[in-house]
Amino acid sequence: MSDGSPSQATVLDTLNVRISAGTGRTMMFAHGFGCDQNMWRFVAPDFATDFRTILFDHVGAGGSDLGAYDADKYDSLDGYADDVIELARTLDVTNGVFVGHSVSAMIGLVVARRAPELFSTIVLVSPSPCYIDDIDYTGGFTRDEIDELLQFLDSNPMGWSQAMAPVIMGNPDRPELSEELAASLCRTDPEIAKRLARVTFLTDSRGDLGPIDADVLVLQCREDAIAPPGVGAYVQRAIPGSRLVTLDAVGHCPNLSAPASTIAAIRAFV
Template identity: 50%
Template sequence: MEVLKRNNVKVFGKGRPIIFAHGYGLDQHMWQHITPAFADNHQIILFDHVGAGNSDISSYDRTKYNSLHGYAADVLEICETLKLEKPIFVGHSVSAMIGILAAIQKPHLFEKIVLIGPSACYLNRDGYVGGFNQEDVEELLTSIDDNYLNWATTMAPALMRNADHPELALELAKTFCKVKPEIASHFARVTFLTDNRSHLNKVKVPTLIIQASDDLVAPVNVGQFIKDNISDSMMVTLKATGHFPSISAPAETIRAIKTFI
């Protein structure tokens, strides 16, 4: 089917369905340390956002993907194509907001939502502290535009935040570098310049926010803001550091998800 090919969808396991959605610059392989813990009792659905991993690059449409709504539409099409009933959605980073947009559009589709390292708005504005000034984001976007591969290599250790395990940052950088620079640049703008704060109070699905204790991209106060604005939600703060606890601290991440679902 075209949808499954477009997003390189992989399905395995049996039981309650769980969709795992990767964040910026990554692909479905980021979940390799997580999914084995769920495969015995769950149907696992993995996919790559268009432009990432082994997705169909010819399907990348700058107009469609100029908004996170385009990615949310893909998630809903995957659910429809697979005829999923009450799936659990697990979204990392920008995919947390993609999942929220999908759940707002189809409020009765998802059983529960898990948001790992989410941010509804990266910019500091209107008294809200997202973690980045406008100048910070412009500098980041310029760095990606000028030399994406250099940005990926330089930023990976800071984002992973696990200096004792440099191999994790190296693997992260390698994954970043698989994305075409022009797509990485476009997706970065959609990710870092989008303000989803007004959508949070529209979420009617039970939600878990998983927050790392030291995350450069999504500070603890950002996770708390999301919790305060989604009525049926709870937050777990991990001992893990960095923006990728599913990679650096899979056991702790698995425990938090299993407790919730």
């Protein structure tokens, strides 16, 4: 695979960027593991007039340039944060709003520490700094459970997608949501998905919490099998001055399952 050199394509092409015609403050939406920018289709349009909204696909997802994927660069959240920083600087973003779902919530915190001038507001949707239980910390999974999930993904990516989508999405009474997520997971290049899964589920980002030079909103669903409510509360306590809003929603993807509540919480904060 290539080294992702900017000379091969601009960051706008590489990340399949879409920008609204809004002329206000910039709001960037970043999707979670196995998803793409389409997962924001029920939320982003509500802000596209009042804000200049930016949607993109992480390398390896959606309509991104798969040729830009480099295993060494993307073996940690830093590589994905590099892309966000490059994209924001290319588009002259300052004091913007960053809305990150799931693993992108943690990517947003890396960006906030490395380039604090870019985003003065950070919205963390269903964040988890660590999925593995530890002393005085409940991430929701044991290390053995995470290892089993990753082994399942290695051996049967399609089966993994079909099995995990309902767990991630929740809302068993709305099977179309799980079907959409499963289809999105299946569209992701399997080798890239395996590597990103390891970065997502094995990274311990608790060290990226703490004081941050930005206003931070933590959005947590009342039930989430992937990031239990206690995780959202942990993140809020660990970031001084941050605010926690618990949505009356189920699952790990309120941007799909509860867009109206998600929009309302973000609007009330920004």
